[in-house]
Structures are given as C-alpha cells and as structure tokens.
Amino acid sequence: MTSIAPAPVKNSIIIPKTNPPVLGVNFNCITKITIMEELKFKTNINCMGCVAKFTPHIQDQEGVESWEVDTTNPDKVLTVKGDISSKEVEALVKEAGFVVREVIAA
Template sequence: METLKFKTNIKCGGCVATVTPHLNAMTGLEKWSVNTEVADKVLTVTGDAENLQQEIKETLKNAGFQGELI
C-alpha cells in the first residue's frame, strides 16, 4: 500500500464533487481525501496501483484539475 500527496487546484466542495466519481472509479485506489483548507489543496491518496502517481495525475486531468506530487 502506498500513500501519496498531491498539490492540486481542487478549491471547494463543488470541485471535490466533480472529481469524486473519477477517483472512485479508479481500480487500486483504497481511499482518498482532499484538504481544501490548506493553501496547496492537498489530495492524499492510498492505493496499490502499479503506476499510482501517473494514474492520479491522468484522472485529475480528465476531471479538469491538476495535481503535482509533493
């Protein structure tokens, strides 16, 4: 199991609602959360996908957001 953190542009509850179905559809992703209270809007993910980092970046992009590993 791997836990990664990403700086994102997910700013509010509406943004979280938009990205939720995309992240929930990922295989190998155990759990995720977004802290919109901090400046970096940190997305924390835990999963066991082989290319978890790249898959998260692509999923965020498909949902209209950006993510950078921190």
C-alpha cells in the same frame, strides 16, 4: 510434478505455502499481501463542488483504497492511498479538469 508460481503483482508480496510451516505459520494456500502506498499531490481542487466533480473520476478506480482532498490547505492537497501510481492519479485529476501542480514527498 512441476509447480507454476503465479505472476507477480505490482506492489504485492506472494507467500507460497510451505512445508514445514515458516515461524509456526501454516500456509494452506498462496497468500497475497498488498502494500498500500500513500501519494500526495498539490492540486487546484478548491471547494466541495470541485471535490464532487472529481469524485466520479476516482471513486471506482481500481487500486484506490481511500482518498481525500484537504481544501483548507493552501496547496489543496490530494491524498490517495492504495495500489496506484502517481501517473495514474495525475491522469485522473487532469481527466476531471483539474491541475496537478506537484507531487509531495510522503
């Protein structure tokens, strides 16, 4: 009998079921663990009106677990947590009509 492993998913760890259990853990099925990244960007999202304008572009975006804009920070820092690339976030910001000035190292 041949076993087919699922295709790898970006930023995920696939743990196959094992026999005997690994470290006393009995996996009865394949478990997926997603590694969330935290990305930070300098933007020109200046106020709550800007945040409201940006919200529809990011709120239902696949891979985004949470996001926030610190409008009190002079760099107007957008923080995005989830399984999404910086290029994808940059595209969302630009689509909403805002500027992404720089990616900030986390």
